[in-house]
Amino acid sequence: MAIKKIVRFSKVFSIEQHQVEFDFNPMNAKDPQLYQVYFMYGPKKVRFHMQINSEGQFVITDKNRCPDKCNALESEFSRAILESID
8 A cells, every 4th residue: 555645735826816825734644634724815814624525526614714716716726635645
């Protein structure tokens, strides 16, 4: 069985023509199942969680904590997490 490399990483996404940096922080060092995601939205730092579902994709678990424009990027966030895992 191959050991997965689970790392904290940052990635920039475009929201309404603005480049916004998102920080992805894994909550488990052995199994990629839950990430805390942080980003600046105006003057405040927002945190939300992404958890792996039964199809192997990461989904936003607390969509009410995110602006709609971030919720629309859910599949891109999931892809970024999956690409970060060796």
